[in-house]
Amino acid sequence: xxxxxxxxxxxxxxxxxxxxxxxxxxxxxxxxxxxxxxxxxxxxxxxxxxxxxxxxxxxxxxxxxxxxxxxxxxxxxxxxxxxxxxxxxxxxxxxxxxxxxxxxxxxxxxxxxxxxxxxxxxxxxxxxxxxxxxxxxxxxxxxxxxxxxxxxxxxxxxxxxxxxxxxxxxxxxxxxxxxxxxxxxxxxxxxxxxxxxxxxxxxxxxxxxxxxxxxxxxxxxxxxxxxxxxxxxxxxxxxxxxxxxxxxxxxxxxxxxxx
Amino acid sequence: xxxxxxxxxxxxxxxxxxxxxxxxxxxxxxxxxxxxxxxxxxxxxxxxxxxxxxxxxxxxxxxxxxxxxxxxxxxxxxxxxxxxxxxxxxxxxxxxxxxxxxxxxxxxxxxxxxxxxxxxxxxxxxxxxxxxxxxxxxxxxxxxxxx
Numbered sequence: 001x002x003x004x005x006x007x008x009x010x011x012x013x014x015x016x017x018x019x020x021x022x023x024x025x026x027x028x029x030x031x032x033x034x035x036x037x038x039x040x041x042x043x044x045x046x047x048x049x050x051x052x053x054x055x056x057x058x059x060x061x062x063x064x065x066x067x068x069x070x071x072x073x074x075x076x077x078x079x080x081x082x083x084x085x086x087x088x089x090x091x092x093x094x095x096x097x098x099x100x101x102x103x104x105x106x107x108x109x110x111x112x113x114x115x116x117x118x119x120x121x122x123x124x125x126x127x128x129x130x131x132x133x134x135x136x137x138x139x140x141x142x143x144x145x146x147x148x149x150x151x152x153x154x155x156x157x158x159x160x161x162x163x164x165x166x167x168x169x170x171x172x173x174x175x176x177x178x179x180x181x182x183x184x185x186x187x188x189x190x191x192x193x194x195x196x197x198x199x200x201x202x203x204x205x206x207x208x209x210x211x212x213x214x215x216x217x218x219x220x221x222x223x224x225x226x227x228x229x230x231x232x233x234x235x236x237x238x239x240x241x242x243x244x245x246x247x248x249x250x251x252x253x254x255x256x257x258x259x
Numbered sequence: 260x261x262x263x264x265x266x267x268x269x270x271x272x273x274x275x276x277x278x279x280x281x282x283x284x285x286x287x288x289x290x291x292x293x294x295x296x297x298x299x300x301x302x303x304x305x306x307x308x309x310x311x312x313x314x315x316x317x318x319x320x321x322x323x324x325x326x327x328x329x330x331x332x333x334x335x336x337x338x339x340x341x342x343x344x345x346x347x348x349x350x351x352x353x354x355x356x357x358x359x360x361x362x363x364x365x366x367x368x369x370x371x372x373x374x375x376x377x378x379x380x381x382x383x384x385x386x387x388x389x390x391x392x393x394x395x396x397x398x399x400x401x402x403x404x405x406x
Binding site: 031032033034037085086087088089090091094095098122123124128129132133135136138139140142143144162203206207210211212214216217219220221223224227245249252253256257 | 264265268269271272275276277278279280281282283284286298302334335336338339341342343345346347349351352354355358359361362380383384387388391
């Protein structure tokens with residue numbers, strides 16, 4: 001009887017370790033970490049809790065994780081459907097996994113900390129991020145040799161463009177459409193500003209304002225995943241980046257036809 | 260004067276991008292610095308007559324190396340620092356010009372500009388790969404010395 005209880009408890013524990021690893025992986029993947037980092041973190045967490053062998057297979061849309069124990073191998077699958085960018089969460093999970101590896105946290109503690117990270121708000125409010133997008137649009141205009149006359153128009157168009165991506169994505173959850181609409185709005189605004197005499201070069205205003213929409217994180221991650229040998233993740237992130245670039249391009253193209 | 264404007268605007272643009280990506284507060288200045296460094300190398304090389312493809316490789320390489328150092332020192336994922344720095348190098352202007360030619364049915368110009376933009380994107384990747392190679396080599400040599 002006693003032995004049976006022990007086995008039960010042992011089995012429970014295995015699942016707990018698995019849940020901690022999976023939760024860590026889920027947070028990282030949803031926040032925009034590279035695939036190899038997600039796999040590495042999950043296996044490190046499992047290893048530091050004494051699991052000798054574990055396997056993880058991560059793609060941008062799902063995680064498969066299995067651990068070898070004396071009992072039959074246990075495997076879990078987790079579907080990832082929404083991906084955002086929150087580098088602070090990536091860093092927090094990373095430092096939590098370092099603490100786990102040092103043996104500072106037991107399984108329930110680690111699970112609680114990860115849950116708190118998962119539920120935490122984004123570091124900056126939407127307004128702050130829109131403001132940042134506006135300012136960066138203006139700065140990009142100057143970096144691409146624009147004139148100071150176009151600075152304010154680029155700030156306004158960039159801010160509205162970035163805000164409208166979020167708005168349209170909430171309205172209809174098709175990313176391609178949201179990006180298309182945002183770049184269309186940026187193009188129309190740029191032409192409008194120049195038409196009413198508020199700004200000089202519509203081309204420069206458009207290029208500067210479109211920059212916050214550029215899929216920089218996806219491009220970087222795609223390259224780093226491909227180098228690390230995660231071909232499927234790398235290619236699918238590359239495809240996502242290409243689709244975004246295409247959406248932005250076609251939105252602008254519609255406007256440019258009327259130029 | 261131009262260079263001063265470039266330095267300031269690229270610093271602010273990269274730091275603002277770190278905000279868009281929800282990077283931790285304490286890393287914003289570092290992200291801005293990485294972005295500024297990469298952009299000024301690209302700007303100086305490309306305005307002094309170097310072709311933009313090697314200029315982009317050099318800038319991306321520098322960004323990736325500085326980011327690796329930051330990641331080691333502050334024990335943070337390297338991606339936090341790289342991303343904000345890479346953004347200014349993305350050939351947005353070229354892609355835009357190419358799009359304009361496509362719309363006006365000038366396919367010759369459009370395709371050649373698109374190919375150039377593709378080359379620049381590839382050279383960003385090349386710069387990141389190079390720094391990764393050096394990082395791995397350093398790690399291996401350090402392991403050998405200890406072992």
